[in-house]
Amino acid sequence: MPSGWRDVARGSAEPGDRPLLVVHGNCQAESLRVLCDQAWGEEVTCVRIPPVFELEAGDVEDFHALVRRTSYLVTQPIVDDYRDLPLGTGQITALLPDSARVAMVPVMRWSALMPTHAIVRAAGVGDPPGVPYHDLRVLASAARGEAVADLSELSAEAVRAVQEISREQLRVRQEHHGTVDALSFFEEAGADAAWTINHPQNSVLIGVAGQALDRLGLPRTVGDPGRVLLATTTAPVSAAVLEALGLTGTPRSGWRHEGDPFTEEEIAATQLAWYAEHPQVVEAGIRRHYDTLEVLGLHVGHVSTSDSSRG
Incomplete structure (x- = not known):
């Protein structure tokens, strides 16, 4: 489990005057956080947290405390009481400060290149x-x-x-959850759209991260991270x-x-x-x-x- 986020949640590690940005979701979330951090890391603290499927009952209190301090939330649609824990998107957004901004991104699956x-x-x-x-x-x-x-x-x-x-x-x-548009980036990427059906290649992730930042009111060009993301399996x-x-x-x-x-x-x-x-x-x-x-x-x-x- 990534370290550091608990300290921020408990106030023992302060981000200074910088607002907190959290990306909440599945295995795609950390890659989006990396891209957001590359774009805004000197002015916004992009907190690295575990993917939602790794969070356990003992993590909930600290995670909720972190969300209560969050200024910018990027989240995928997650059902309430996911794995019997209060980690759903609706449950999390209800904890945010009134001034916080939210960007919804879709769960990205693309079967076109791997139809079976x-x-x-x-x-x-x-x-x-x-x-x-x-x-x-x-x-x-x-x-x-x-x-x-x-x-x-x-x-x-x-x-x-x-x-x-x-x-x-x-x-x-995308339409049901009011998310940013990932579909256009998959189609633009063509043969280079995805490593697996749920692991987009860099160009798709960069496009989605850029749209998420725009929706948060943090417009900035998102560059290539200099390494391949989400390619553990191809x-x-x-x-x-x-x-x-x-x-x-x-x-x-x-x-x-x-x-x-x-x-x-x-x-x-x-x-x-x-x-x-x-x-x-x-x-x-x-x-x-x-x-x-x-x-x-x-x-x-x-x-x-x-x-x-x-x-």
């Missing part, structure tokens, strides 16, 4: 082995009881259909997908996770065996991503979609 990749949550089960992402082709193979995952390329029509789904999902999230991007989307760029073959390379076949075999031990993950994945599976032509039979999502 997904995030699946199942109760009591963590991330799959190898990389913390699922491939819907492998999930479908598991659902059909196949011994080897079918990693066939998708049709160009299917690729473009997933791009449209991803575009519409992000647009709806996902494969096939030449066929780039061609289907009409994008110019360099395909990425295989995965890289925490410095280690893996082929798609290695990850598929590892996760297919893991699905056999965790069938509830297959069920949760199919239910959540049923519409996308159908668009991709990965038919797995009929399931109830009453609680499905195109996420």
Whole structure:
């Protein structure tokens, strides 16, 4: 857990006359804070805090105290009582001083470059082995009881259909929550938009950080941080997908996770065996991503979609 924020919250480390800026959200939040700090770090104290999914019950009192001292808050939409803790966006903004300013940024997911990749949550089960992402082709193979995952390329029509789904999902999230516009930066970045479906590349993060600062009344050019952000995991991007989307760029073959390379076949075999031990993950994945599976032509039979999502 990052150090220092507790001291500021408790008043034992004073930011001097500089106002506090806090970025609250998922794994994308720290990268946005880095960019805000680069732009305003000499005049505003940009406090580094843990991502919301790492905050625990023992952190709440200090975190709330920090928020009460915050002048500028950048936050992603987080449901109230997230993980049974009062960390939701509405709960946090209610603690801010009356003079504080807030900028909402969306949870950024972009599946256009990786149309078969997904995030699946199942109760009591963590991330799959190898990389913390699922491939819907492998999930479908598991659902059909196949011994080897079918990693066939998708049709160009299917690729473009997933791009449209991803575009519409992000647009709806932005409009519903009144966030800054990340969609335009994903589209402008083309083949260089994302490392994984939920890890944007630098150009997208820079654009979003700049819009957030504008909304806070802190307009300033956000420059490149001089290092790659959010690239702990990089996902494969096939030449066929780039061609289907009409994008110019360099395909990425295989995965890289925490410095280690893996082929798609290695990850598929590892996760297919893991699905056999965790069938509830297959069920949760199919239910959540049923519409996308159908668009991709990965038919797995009929399931109830009453609680499905195109996420």
